[in-house]
Amino acid sequence: MSSLRKLFHDVDTPTNKLFHDVDTPTNNLVDLNVGESANLERVTVETKDNGKTFKKDECIHCKKKYKPSPGGVTGSTHSKSCPYMKRLKGTNNGFINSEACSSASVSASASPSGFSSNGGYDQMKCREMIAKMIIAHELPFLFVEYHWFNRLMECNNHLYQKVSWVTVRKDCVKVVEVEREKLKKVLENVDMVSLSGDRWTSNQTIDYMCLTAHFIDSDWKLRKCVIGFNELAPPRSGEGIADGILECLVKWGIEDKIGTITLDNVSSNDMAASSLRDKFQRKGKLHFEGLFFHVRCCAHILNLIAQDGLRTIDCCLVKIREGVKYFRKSRDRLLEFGKVATSFDIDTRRSLCIDVKTRWNSTLRMLESAVHYKLAFQEYALRDSNFEWCPTEAEWARAEKVCRLLEVFLDTTNLFSGTSYPTSNLFLIEVFKVKKEINNAYISKDEFLKNMSVPMYEKFEKYWGEMGVLMSIASILDPRFKLLALQFTFERLYPVNELTSRIGDVTNKLKSLYEKYSKATKVNSSSTKSSGSPNVHGIPEDDFYAYLKSRPVETPQKTELEMYLEEPNCEALENPNFDVLQWWRQNCNRFPILSKMAREVFGIPFTTVTSESAFNVGGRILDEYRSALSKDMVELLVCGGDWIKSASLTSIKTLEQSVKEEENLEIQIP
Structure with a gap:
C-alpha cells in the first residue's frame, strides 16, 4: 500500500522530473500564483541585456516578460492587465458571443477545442465546443454537471470553469442560431430548392412534420439539411400539412424557390402536395411549370412491392x-x-x-x-x-x-438510401433491374412466382409513369449515358410497337423543359448569328443590289441540348470516382442553360430517407427522461444536430447507434 501511495504521490509533485519538465522550454516551471491569479501560468526564462543574463517570468498566454517576485505579487498584478485573463473573465455576461462564434467556428476542426488562435486557452471557445458536442451526440444538458466530465476537463486544463446545465442550454441556442444564419445565407444564393418530408408521432403523442431541403450549392455539391421539425396541429388533414410546410418555408424565406416535394404514398400527403401546388401556381412561382412537383418516395414504393x-x-x-x-x-x-x-x-x-x-x-x-x-x-x-x-x-x-x-x-x-452517389442519374438503370425481375416472374411458367408477382407488377405499373420520366431525364443528363440508357432500358421493358412512342414521350418532355429554361433566361434557342448590322444610311435609295449586300447573313444555330446530345459520350464508364456534378461544373460555360437545368434536376430527391432518419434522432432526444422538452427545443436540437454533423469533417455516431452496430440483431454461430 505504501508503495502504491508513493507512486501516485510522486506523479503530482514537482520533484517528479518527467512530469515537471514536459511543458517548459527552460525546464524550470514555476508554481501557479494563488488568489485571483490562480488561473495565470508563467515560466522562468533567461534574457540578455548588454551582455548580461537575467532571469524573468514570462506569461504563457500573452508572452509578456516581467521581473520575478518570490511572493508572486508581480504575477498577481500582471493578471489584472493580461489581455488573455481579461478575455477569460469576459464582458458578455457569461454567454457565448454569437458574432465571434460565427467567425471563429467555420468548421469544427479549425482550431483545437478550447484554444484561441494565439494558443491560449479560451473558455468561450471551449463552451462552444461543449454545446456542439451536446447537440451532435444528443446528450442531456445535465451532462456538463456530471462529476467525471468535469474532472476530465479539469485534468486536461486547470483553467476550465464549470458551467451549469442552464448555461449550456443557452449556449446551445446561440450555437444553433449561428448555424441557422449560415444556412440562410447559403439558401439566398440558390435558385431552386427541392423538399422531402415525412410525419412522425413521438412518445408525447405529438405529431411532427420533418422537412428537409435538397439543393446544389455554388460549388456544385449536393446539400441536404433539415429545415423544420414542427408540430402538426390537429386535424392532420392534407390542408393542415400544407399550411405547416408553407409556414416553415416562409420562416426560411424560400417559399418562392420550391421546385419539387417528395412525400410518402398517403392520401393526406397527396392532398397536401396538390394544395401547395395550387398556391405556388397562383403566385406564378411554380418551377418546371408543375411537371414534377409531387415526387413519390421510391424507397416507400419498393417497400410496398417487396412486402407483397x-x-x-x-x-x-x-x-x-x-x-x-x-x-x-x-x-x-x-x-x-x-x-x-x-x-x-x-x-x-x-x-x-x-x-x-x-x-x-x-x-x-x-x-x-x-x-x-x-x-x-x-x-x-x-x-x-x-x-x-x-x-x-x-x-x-x-x-x-x-x-x-x-x-x-x-x-x-x-442506392436510394445511400450517400456515396447521391444524384439520380443511376436510378433508371437500377429501377430497370427491379422491373425486369418482376416482369420475368410475371411471365414465368412457375405458378408460385406468377401468382406472387401479380400484385407487385400492378403496383409497379401504377407508380412507374410518375417517376419514370424524371429518372429518364436525369440519366440523359449524365454525359456518359445520354440517350443510350433510355434506349437500353426501354427496349427491354416495352414491346416493339410501344418503344418509339415511349422514348418519344421522354425526349419531347426533355425538349419542352429545356425550352422553358431557355425562355426563363431570355435566351432564344433559335437565334441567328449576324455578320453585321445593315448600313441603310449610306445606301443610295435606288441601288437595290447594294441593299441586298448590306443584309445580315442568317445561319441556323443549334440549341445547347442538340449540341450536347450530338457530342460523343464521355468515356468515364469504368471510373468509379466520376462525379457528374463536377462534370457539369466544368462545362457550364459551354452549356449555360442546360447546366442550370441539370443542377436543378439532380437536386431532386427520390426518397424521404433523410427525413425518416431525423425521426430516429427525435426518438433519442425525446426519450422517457426528456419527454418534457418543449417542441421548440426539440426542433432546435434536431435541426441543429443535422447542421453540425453535416459541417463536421468526420462521421459522428451517437451512443445508441454504436450499441446497435455492436449488437446488430445477430448472434454468431459458435
Whole structure:
C-alpha cells in the first residue's frame, strides 16, 4: 500500500522530473500564483541585456516578460492587465458571443477545442465546443454537471470553469442560431430548392412534420439539411400539412424557390402536395411549370412491392422467426445448432439474425441466413422434439425463390438510401433491374412466382409513369449515358410497337423543359448569328443590289441540348470516382442553360430517407427522461444536430447507434 501511495504521490509533485519538465522550454516551471491569479501560468526564462543574463517570468498566454517576485505579487498584478485573463473573465455576461462564434467556428476542426488562435486557452471557445458536442451526440444538458466530465476537463486544463446545465442550454441556442444564419445565407444564393418530408408521432403523442431541403450549392455539391421539425396541429388533414410546410418555408424565406416535394404514398400527403401546388401556381412561382412537383418516395414504393412478395410466404417466415428465437433463448441450443451445421460442412461464420417485421430488408436478411442453414434446421428438428418450427421442403423452395427475387430490390434500396452517389442519374438503370425481375416472374411458367408477382407488377405499373420520366431525364443528363440508357432500358421493358412512342414521350418532355429554361433566361434557342448590322444610311435609295449586300447573313444555330446530345459520350464508364456534378461544373460555360437545368434536376430527391432518419434522432432526444422538452427545443436540437454533423469533417455516431452496430440483431454461430 505504501508503495502504491508513493507512486501516485510522486506523479503530482514537482520533484517528479518527467512530469515537471514536459511543458517548459527552460525546464524550470514555476508554481501557479494563488488568489485571483490562480488561473495565470508563467515560466522562468533567461534574457540578455548588454551582455548580461537575467532571469524573468514570462506569461504563457500573452508572452509578456516581467521581473520575478518570490511572493508572486508581480504575477498577481500582471493578471489584472493580461489581455488573455481579461478575455477569460469576459464582458458578455457569461454567454457565448454569437458574432465571434460565427467567425471563429467555420468548421469544427479549425482550431483545437478550447484554444484561441494565439494558443491560449479560451473558455468561450471551449463552451462552444461543449454545446456542439451536446447537440451532435444528443446528450442531456445535465451532462456538463456530471462529476467525471468535469474532472476530465479539469485534468486536461486547470483553467476550465464549470458551467451549469442552464448555461449550456443557452449556449446551445446561440450555437444553433449561428448555424441557422449560415444556412440562410447559403439558401439566398440558390435558385431552386427541392423538399422531402415525412410525419412522425413521438412518445408525447405529438405529431411532427420533418422537412428537409435538397439543393446544389455554388460549388456544385449536393446539400441536404433539415429545415423544420414542427408540430402538426390537429386535424392532420392534407390542408393542415400544407399550411405547416408553407409556414416553415416562409420562416426560411424560400417559399418562392420550391421546385419539387417528395412525400410518402398517403392520401393526406397527396392532398397536401396538390394544395401547395395550387398556391405556388397562383403566385406564378411554380418551377418546371408543375411537371414534377409531387415526387413519390421510391424507397416507400419498393417497400410496398417487396412486402407483397414476402406476404406470399408468411407461414414460412413465422416458422423461421420463431425458430431463431428458440435458438437465441439458450446458449446450449445455439452451440448444438452450431455443431449440427459443422457436421454438414456449413460455414458457421455467417450469423443467424432475427428481423424487424416492419423492415422488409431485415426480413430478407433473416430469410437468407436461414436458407444458408437449411440442412442444419432440418437435422436439428430430428434431434430436438421440442423444435416445431422447421419449414417444409416446399416452403424452403419458395423462400429461396423469394430471396432471389428480392435481392435486386435490396441493391436498389441501398442506392436510394445511400450517400456515396447521391444524384439520380443511376436510378433508371437500377429501377430497370427491379422491373425486369418482376416482369420475368410475371411471365414465368412457375405458378408460385406468377401468382406472387401479380400484385407487385400492378403496383409497379401504377407508380412507374410518375417517376419514370424524371429518372429518364436525369440519366440523359449524365454525359456518359445520354440517350443510350433510355434506349437500353426501354427496349427491354416495352414491346416493339410501344418503344418509339415511349422514348418519344421522354425526349419531347426533355425538349419542352429545356425550352422553358431557355425562355426563363431570355435566351432564344433559335437565334441567328449576324455578320453585321445593315448600313441603310449610306445606301443610295435606288441601288437595290447594294441593299441586298448590306443584309445580315442568317445561319441556323443549334440549341445547347442538340449540341450536347450530338457530342460523343464521355468515356468515364469504368471510373468509379466520376462525379457528374463536377462534370457539369466544368462545362457550364459551354452549356449555360442546360447546366442550370441539370443542377436543378439532380437536386431532386427520390426518397424521404433523410427525413425518416431525423425521426430516429427525435426518438433519442425525446426519450422517457426528456419527454418534457418543449417542441421548440426539440426542433432546435434536431435541426441543429443535422447542421453540425453535416459541417463536421468526420462521421459522428451517437451512443445508441454504436450499441446497435455492436449488437446488430445477430448472434454468431459458435
